[in-house]
Amino acid sequence: MTQTLHEVFGGAERKFRLAIGELRELQEKCEAGPATILARLMSYQPQSEFLKRPHPKDFDLGENDSDYISALNVFALVRNFGGDWRVDDVREPIRLGLIGGGITPTDAWVAVSRYVDTRPLTEHISLAAAILLKALSEDKDDAVGKTEVETTEPKAETDA
Template identity: 25%
Template sequence: MQPVVIQWAGGEHAFRLGLAELETIQQKTDCGPEYLLHRINAAQWHIGDLMEVLRNGLIGAGMPHVDALKIVRKAFDNHPAILFKVPAQAVLAAFLFGPPDDQPGEDSPAGDQTQTGSNADAGSSAPITG
Protein backbone atom coordinates (compact mmCIF):
# COMPACT_ATOMS: atom_id res chain seq x y z
CA MET A 1 0.00 0.00 0.00
CA GLN A 2 1.22 3.50 -0.83
CA PRO A 3 1.90 6.00 1.95
CA VAL A 4 -0.61 8.78 2.61
CA VAL A 5 0.63 12.33 3.06
CA ILE A 6 -0.95 14.07 6.03
CA GLN A 7 -0.65 17.60 7.34
CA TRP A 8 -0.52 17.39 11.14
CA ALA A 9 0.88 19.31 14.11
CA GLY A 10 4.33 17.82 13.40
CA GLY A 11 4.37 19.09 9.81
CA GLU A 12 3.52 17.39 6.54
CA HIS A 13 4.74 13.81 6.30
CA ALA A 14 4.11 10.51 4.59
CA PHE A 15 2.59 7.78 6.77
CA ARG A 16 2.25 4.08 6.08
CA LEU A 17 1.54 1.12 8.33
CA GLY A 18 3.06 -2.17 7.28
CA LEU A 19 2.74 -5.43 9.16
CA ALA A 20 5.82 -4.79 11.31
CA GLU A 21 4.47 -1.41 12.39
CA LEU A 22 1.04 -2.88 13.09
CA GLU A 23 2.56 -5.58 15.26
CA THR A 24 4.40 -2.90 17.26
CA ILE A 25 1.22 -0.85 17.66
CA GLN A 26 -0.72 -3.94 18.79
CA GLN A 27 1.95 -4.75 21.38
CA LYS A 28 2.07 -1.18 22.71
CA THR A 29 -1.71 -0.59 22.77
CA ASP A 30 -2.88 -4.14 23.50
CA CYS A 31 -5.49 -4.06 20.72
CA GLY A 32 -5.84 -4.64 17.00
CA PRO A 33 -6.11 -1.89 14.40
CA GLU A 34 -9.89 -1.86 13.97
CA TYR A 35 -10.51 -1.92 17.71
CA LEU A 36 -7.94 0.84 18.16
CA LEU A 37 -9.64 2.96 15.50
CA HIS A 38 -12.96 2.39 17.25
CA ARG A 39 -11.40 3.37 20.58
CA ILE A 40 -10.07 6.59 19.05
CA ASN A 41 -13.37 7.35 17.30
CA ALA A 42 -15.28 6.76 20.54
CA ALA A 43 -13.10 9.29 22.43
CA GLN A 44 -11.67 6.51 24.61
CA TRP A 45 -8.10 6.82 23.38
CA HIS A 46 -4.96 6.95 25.46
CA ILE A 47 -2.15 9.35 24.58
CA GLY A 48 0.05 6.36 23.74
CA ASP A 49 -2.50 5.20 21.15
CA LEU A 50 -2.07 8.37 19.14
CA MET A 51 1.69 8.53 19.63
CA GLU A 52 2.25 4.93 18.55
CA VAL A 53 0.08 5.20 15.44
CA LEU A 54 1.81 8.36 14.28
CA ARG A 55 5.34 7.24 15.18
CA ASN A 56 4.94 3.87 13.51
CA GLY A 57 3.23 5.44 10.51
CA LEU A 58 6.28 7.63 9.95
CA ILE A 59 8.58 4.63 10.32
CA GLY A 60 6.48 2.58 7.90
CA ALA A 61 6.79 5.35 5.31
CA GLY A 62 10.58 5.19 5.57
CA MET A 63 11.59 7.59 8.34
CA PRO A 64 14.35 6.31 10.65
CA HIS A 65 13.09 5.21 14.10
CA VAL A 66 15.06 7.87 15.99
CA ASP A 67 13.81 10.69 13.76
CA ALA A 68 10.20 9.51 14.00
CA LEU A 69 10.40 9.41 17.79
CA LYS A 70 11.93 12.91 17.94
CA ILE A 71 9.30 14.43 15.65
CA VAL A 72 6.39 12.82 17.49
CA ARG A 73 7.68 13.73 20.96
CA LYS A 74 8.39 17.32 19.92
CA ALA A 75 4.93 17.67 18.36
CA PHE A 76 3.19 16.24 21.44
CA ASP A 77 5.26 18.47 23.73
CA ASN A 78 4.27 21.62 21.80
CA HIS A 79 0.61 21.07 20.90
CA PRO A 80 -2.65 20.02 22.59
CA ALA A 81 -3.17 16.25 22.45
CA ILE A 82 -6.53 16.52 20.68
CA LEU A 83 -4.76 17.76 17.54
CA PHE A 84 -3.34 14.27 17.04
CA LYS A 85 -6.68 12.44 17.06
CA VAL A 86 -7.66 13.09 13.43
CA PRO A 87 -4.21 12.34 11.96
CA ALA A 88 -4.07 9.06 13.91
CA GLN A 89 -7.55 8.18 12.62
CA ALA A 90 -6.43 8.92 9.06
CA VAL A 91 -3.31 6.74 9.35
CA LEU A 92 -5.25 3.78 10.76
CA ALA A 93 -8.11 4.20 8.27
CA ALA A 94 -5.64 4.21 5.35
CA PHE A 95 -4.29 0.86 6.56
CA LEU A 96 -7.73 -0.65 7.13
CA PHE A 97 -9.69 0.76 4.19
CA GLY A 98 -7.11 2.04 1.71
CA PRO A 99 -6.17 5.60 0.85
CA PRO A 100 -8.94 8.22 0.91
CA ASP A 101 -8.72 8.84 -2.85
CA ASP A 102 -9.29 5.14 -3.63
CA GLN A 103 -13.07 5.30 -4.12
CA PRO A 104 -15.09 2.06 -4.17
CA GLY A 105 -16.52 1.23 -7.56
CA GLU A 106 -13.84 3.03 -9.56
CA ASP A 107 -12.52 1.16 -12.55
CA SER A 108 -9.11 -0.35 -12.06
CA PRO A 109 -6.30 0.80 -14.37
CA ALA A 110 -6.14 -0.98 -17.75
CA GLY A 111 -4.10 -4.14 -17.60
CA ASP A 112 -4.67 -4.49 -13.86
CA GLN A 113 -7.80 -6.58 -14.08
CA THR A 114 -8.20 -9.66 -11.97
CA GLN A 115 -10.73 -12.33 -12.80
CA THR A 116 -12.81 -13.70 -9.97
CA GLY A 117 -15.77 -16.01 -9.87
CA SER A 118 -16.84 -18.46 -12.55
CA ASN A 119 -17.83 -17.93 -16.18
CA ALA A 120 -21.45 -18.18 -15.10
CA ASP A 121 -20.98 -14.85 -13.30
CA ALA A 122 -19.49 -13.09 -16.33
CA GLY A 123 -22.72 -11.83 -17.86
CA SER A 124 -24.56 -11.13 -14.65
CA SER A 125 -25.27 -7.53 -13.70
CA ALA A 126 -27.27 -8.35 -10.58
CA PRO A 127 -25.77 -7.02 -7.35
CA ILE A 128 -24.23 -9.48 -4.98
CA THR A 129 -25.83 -9.43 -1.56
CA GLY A 130 -24.78 -11.27 1.50
Protein backbone atom coordinates in the same frame (compact mmCIF):
# COMPACT_ATOMS: atom_id res chain seq x y z
CA MET B 1 0.06 -3.42 0.30
CA THR B 2 -1.19 -0.66 2.59
CA GLN B 3 -1.77 2.86 1.43
CA THR B 4 0.35 5.90 2.23
CA LEU B 5 -1.22 8.97 3.79
CA HIS B 6 0.24 12.39 2.98
CA GLU B 7 -0.46 14.96 5.73
CA VAL B 8 1.13 18.08 7.15
CA PHE B 9 2.75 17.33 10.50
CA GLY B 10 5.22 19.56 12.29
CA GLY B 11 5.03 22.19 9.56
CA ALA B 12 5.99 19.87 6.70
CA GLU B 13 4.17 17.41 4.51
CA ARG B 14 4.99 13.90 5.68
CA LYS B 15 4.24 10.37 4.58
CA PHE B 16 2.56 7.97 6.99
CA ARG B 17 2.24 4.26 6.29
CA LEU B 18 1.46 1.31 8.53
CA ALA B 19 2.50 -1.97 6.94
CA ILE B 20 2.13 -5.32 8.70
CA GLY B 21 5.29 -4.86 10.81
CA GLU B 22 4.19 -1.46 12.09
CA LEU B 23 0.66 -2.77 12.74
CA ARG B 24 2.05 -5.66 14.80
CA GLU B 25 4.21 -3.28 16.84
CA LEU B 26 1.20 -1.01 17.32
CA GLN B 27 -0.83 -3.97 18.65
CA GLU B 28 1.91 -4.75 21.17
CA LYS B 29 2.30 -1.14 22.33
CA CYS B 30 -1.44 -0.50 22.68
CA GLU B 31 -2.46 -4.03 23.73
CA ALA B 32 -5.27 -3.95 21.16
CA GLY B 33 -5.80 -4.62 17.47
CA PRO B 34 -5.73 -1.78 14.92
CA ALA B 35 -9.52 -1.76 14.44
CA THR B 36 -10.06 -1.49 18.21
CA ILE B 37 -7.56 1.37 18.44
CA LEU B 38 -9.33 3.12 15.55
CA ALA B 39 -12.69 2.66 17.29
CA ARG B 40 -11.29 4.12 20.50
CA LEU B 41 -9.94 7.14 18.62
CA MET B 42 -13.21 7.61 16.76
CA SER B 43 -15.08 7.61 20.09
CA TYR B 44 -13.60 11.00 21.04
CA GLN B 45 -16.36 13.54 21.50
CA PRO B 46 -15.01 17.08 21.87
CA GLN B 47 -18.33 18.32 23.23
CA SER B 48 -17.89 16.11 26.31
CA GLU B 49 -14.45 17.47 27.19
CA PHE B 50 -15.75 20.03 29.69
CA LEU B 51 -18.81 18.10 30.80
CA LYS B 52 -18.90 18.01 34.58
CA ARG B 53 -20.36 15.26 36.72
CA PRO B 54 -23.68 16.37 38.27
CA HIS B 55 -23.79 16.62 42.07
CA PRO B 56 -26.85 15.67 44.15
CA LYS B 57 -26.58 18.87 46.19
CA ASP B 58 -27.43 20.85 43.04
CA PHE B 59 -30.88 19.18 42.84
CA ASP B 60 -33.89 19.81 45.08
CA LEU B 61 -34.36 16.17 46.09
CA GLY B 62 -30.67 15.22 46.05
CA GLU B 63 -29.89 11.67 44.91
CA ASN B 64 -33.60 10.86 44.62
CA ASP B 65 -34.33 13.72 42.23
CA SER B 66 -35.34 12.36 38.82
CA ASP B 67 -33.52 15.26 37.13
CA TYR B 68 -30.32 14.32 38.97
CA ILE B 69 -30.67 10.67 37.93
CA SER B 70 -31.28 11.71 34.33
CA ALA B 71 -28.31 14.11 34.31
CA LEU B 72 -26.06 11.44 35.84
CA ASN B 73 -27.14 8.90 33.19
CA VAL B 74 -26.43 11.36 30.35
CA PHE B 75 -23.05 12.19 31.90
CA ALA B 76 -22.13 8.49 32.20
CA LEU B 77 -23.26 7.73 28.66
CA VAL B 78 -21.34 10.60 27.05
CA ARG B 79 -18.19 9.99 29.09
CA ASN B 80 -18.21 6.25 28.41
CA PHE B 81 -18.43 6.72 24.67
CA GLY B 82 -16.17 9.73 24.50
CA GLY B 83 -13.22 8.89 26.67
CA ASP B 84 -11.95 5.43 25.79
CA TRP B 85 -8.80 6.37 23.85
CA ARG B 86 -5.38 6.14 25.47
CA VAL B 87 -2.16 8.12 25.11
CA ASP B 88 -0.41 5.47 22.99
CA ASP B 89 -3.52 5.19 20.77
CA VAL B 90 -2.62 8.70 19.61
CA ARG B 91 1.20 8.65 19.74
CA GLU B 92 2.03 5.25 18.30
CA PRO B 93 0.12 5.36 14.98
CA ILE B 94 1.84 8.67 14.26
CA ARG B 95 5.33 7.48 15.27
CA LEU B 96 5.04 4.12 13.51
CA GLY B 97 3.34 5.74 10.50
CA LEU B 98 6.31 8.07 10.09
CA ILE B 99 8.70 5.10 10.25
CA GLY B 100 6.60 3.21 7.70
CA GLY B 101 6.58 6.38 5.58
CA GLY B 102 10.35 6.29 5.34
CA ILE B 103 11.96 8.27 8.14
CA THR B 104 14.31 6.74 10.69
CA PRO B 105 12.99 5.54 14.05
CA THR B 106 15.10 8.21 15.77
CA ASP B 107 13.68 11.01 13.61
CA ALA B 108 10.16 9.67 14.16
CA TRP B 109 10.73 9.64 17.93
CA VAL B 110 12.04 13.20 17.85
CA ALA B 111 9.12 14.42 15.70
CA VAL B 112 6.50 12.83 17.97
CA SER B 113 8.27 14.11 21.09
CA ARG B 114 8.40 17.61 19.62
CA TYR B 115 5.00 17.89 17.93
CA VAL B 116 2.72 15.48 19.84
CA ASP B 117 4.03 15.28 23.39
CA THR B 118 4.22 19.06 23.82
CA ARG B 119 0.64 19.72 22.66
CA PRO B 120 -2.78 18.56 23.88
CA LEU B 121 -3.24 15.00 22.63
CA THR B 122 -6.73 15.81 21.38
CA GLU B 123 -5.11 17.91 18.62
CA HIS B 124 -3.67 14.74 17.10
CA ILE B 125 -6.55 12.27 17.45
CA SER B 126 -7.77 12.95 13.91
CA LEU B 127 -4.29 12.39 12.41
CA ALA B 128 -3.81 9.11 14.31
CA ALA B 129 -7.27 7.94 13.20
CA ALA B 130 -6.60 8.93 9.56
CA ILE B 131 -3.32 6.96 9.56
CA LEU B 132 -5.06 3.86 10.90
CA LEU B 133 -8.03 4.23 8.57
CA LYS B 134 -5.72 4.49 5.57
CA ALA B 135 -3.78 1.41 6.70
CA LEU B 136 -6.96 -0.63 7.14
CA SER B 137 -8.61 0.51 3.91
CA GLU B 138 -8.47 -1.22 0.57
CA ASP B 139 -5.95 0.11 -1.92
CA LYS B 140 -7.91 0.26 -5.15
CA ASP B 141 -4.71 0.14 -7.21
CA ASP B 142 -3.40 -2.94 -5.43
CA ALA B 143 -3.30 -6.03 -7.61
CA VAL B 144 -3.84 -8.54 -4.78
CA GLY B 145 -6.12 -11.28 -6.02
CA LYS B 146 -5.85 -10.13 -9.63
CA THR B 147 -3.36 -12.49 -11.10
CA GLU B 148 -2.12 -11.91 -14.57
CA VAL B 149 -1.60 -15.09 -16.49
CA GLU B 150 1.21 -15.12 -18.98
CA THR B 151 0.19 -16.69 -22.24
CA THR B 152 2.43 -17.97 -24.97
CA GLU B 153 1.67 -18.87 -28.49
CA PRO B 154 2.06 -22.57 -29.25
CA LYS B 155 5.19 -23.32 -31.21
CA ALA B 156 4.61 -24.42 -34.73
CA GLU B 157 5.84 -27.91 -35.32
CA THR B 158 8.27 -28.26 -38.15
CA ASP B 159 8.89 -31.41 -40.14
CA ALA B 160 12.57 -31.85 -40.43
